[in-house]
Amino acid sequence: MTRIHPTAIVDPAASLDSTVEVGPYTVIGPHVKIGAGTTVGPHCVIEGHTTIGRDNRIFQFNSLGAIPQDKKYAGEPCELVIGDRNTIREFCTFNIGSPGDKGLTRLGDDNWIMAYVHLAHDCMVGNKTIFANNSQLAGHVHVGDWAILGGFTVVHQFVRIGAHAMTAMCSALLADVPPFVMTQGQPASARSMNFEGLRRRGFSAERIAAVKAMHKALYREDRTLEQAMARIDALRLEKPEAGEDVDLMLGFLRGTSPQRGIVR
Template identity: 85%
Template structure:
């Protein structure tokens, strides 16, 4: 039997692993699935077609799986999918997807999500991210792995944030933020690359040197985005060890919407 507080309201159709813990006054809907080792604090509401993986720690006062804030939504069985080993602090709101896009909102594994974070419909969040307090994602936002969002970061709908990118406090993103880039401002502007974060993750000096050259091509040499993309594409031939980093940046830039562009 799951450890369910007597004041919690859990629909009999919900699927809870026997090791799940549910705190006082929490409400769990009929289409919710929760994996082994996950703990859910007091006064949470988890509803909709929501699937939560293993060993997550969900603190009190969260709303997960509510319908999207989308006037076009008409009751379709869209989803919220949360992976494993995530920490979700107080007062977060994660909505299900919408039928006009993926139909699901997805959170990966090993993410550290602080208080008052909002994930709108059809957002996709990768792995090992950190979202500081009051980070706010509009609909259809995509966030890569190892991303750090400073407190009060606001991200416009359909914006993409690449792996290892980082925002300063109170950043406002209207354009795509490429991998490795650190930005700040309203609207956000590129300031540097996340070199210290890369060192902490075991990047060699050679790989970091290539990231510096990518930054130079994008932001220091007054190149168009197309010319910068061409220069970046040739870096792997010079430093084969950085092939994956060049591919990551090139793949991201290839998908940039010309009307939105990148954070400059």
């Protein structure tokens, strides 16, 4: 039997693994699926077509799977998918997707989500990210693996944040943040690269040197974006060990729209 507190209300049609724990006064809807080892604290509401993986720890007072804050939404069966081993602290709000996109909001694996974080409809968050308190994502935002958002970071709709990027507290992101870049300000601008984070993740000296060269090409040499990309591409021969990092950066930059651009 699942370990469900007697005051919790779990729809009979919901699918919960036998090892799931549900705290007092939590409400779980009929289209919810929760995997093994996940714990749900008291006073949570989990609704909509929401799938939650294994070994997540969901603290009290969370709202997961509510309909999108989108006036065009008309009851379509859109989804929220949460992966494995995530920590979701108090008062977070994650909405399902919308029919104007893929109809899916996704949080990956091993993420550390602090209190009052909002994931709007159609956000896509990768793995091993950290969102500090009150980070707020508007609709259709994409966040890469290992990204760190400082407290009270706000992100405009359709903005992309690359892998290993980091924002300072109270940053306002109106443009794409390339991989590895550290940003600060309102609106946010590029300050440096996340070198300390890369060291902690085991990046070699050669790979970190390549990231420094990418930062120089993008922000220190008065190049156009196309010229900077050509310079970054040349790093493949100069620093072969950093080939995957070069691919990561170029793949991101090629997906940047001229209307949005990147942080400067």
